[in-house]
Structure formats: C-alpha cells, structure tokens
Amino acid sequence: MAVSVRVPTILRTYTSGESEVGAEGATLGEVIDDLETRYAGIRSRVLDDAGALRRFVNVYVGNDDVRFLDGLATPTADGVQISIIPAVAGG
Template identity: 80%
Template sequence: MSVSVRVPTILRTYTGGESVVDADGATLLEVLDDLDARYPGIRGRVLDDTGALRRFVNVYVGNDDVRFLDDLATPTPDGSQVSVIPAVAGG
C-alpha cells in the first residue's frame, strides 16, 4: 500500500529536504520500516529504543492520532496520508 508521508522540517535532513515522501506498508510500523530503508536513520527519530513512538512525536493517519487508534499497528490504506508532527511545548 503506497502512502504519502508529511515530514517535519527537523527530519527533512533525512529526506534530502523533501517535505512529502512516498512509502509502502499496510500498517504504520511497515510504513516507518519502509521509510527507514529509503531514508536511513529516520525511524530512530520517530521511535524510541524500545520500538515505541517517542512521546514528543505525534503521528497521524489521515486526521486521526494513532495513539487513539492501534498505535503502530494502525492500518495505512493505499493513498492515505501519514503526518509526523513533533510536539511543541512552551510556557
């Protein structure tokens, strides 16, 4: 299943400056693995050492936060859009 992935500015060094890239996978984890095969190192910026989503990174499939869906097992239907969004904090 081919999806488009919106890449935040901070991770564009991995994608050669591209803000949107294509990836394949039936689930979010498969998409992240495919991204890492195409753009080595990017998976490690989204997932922690245990393989879970980093707490300061939000990931959406369509308009839905994957933490409220099936997390890394969230389906990524063909043509869907995955957005990786770093959390913003401040005060």
C-alpha cells in the first residue's frame, strides 16, 4: 500500500529535508522497512535495538496512536498518512 509519512524536523536529515515522504507497506513495520531502504539510518531513530518502537517516539496511523493498536503490525491502508512524532519533555 502506498502511504505518506510525515517526518519530524529532527529526522529530516535522512530525507534530504523533506517533511513528507512516500513509502510502501501493508503494515507499519513494512512501511518502516521501506523507509529504511529509501532513507538509510531512519529506522534506528524510530526503532530500538530490539526492533520495538522507541519509548520517546510516537507514531500515528491516521489519527490513531499505534501503541493502542497493533504496534508495528498495525495495518496501513492505501493513502493513509503516518506521522512520526518525537515526544517532548519539559516543565
């Protein structure tokens, strides 16, 4: 499935400054694999060494947080927008 991925400023060095890129995959995990093929190094910023979503990275498929869905197995329908959002801490 063809999807669009919104890329946060901090990861745009991997996408040549692009704020939104296209990717392919039937699940979020497949989309991240495709992103890695197109933009080497981006996967390690989204996934930890065990292959799970990093604790301080939020990912949405459409308007839904994948942590409350099926994580990396979350289906990605054709045309859906995926947003990668780094958590912000402060006080």
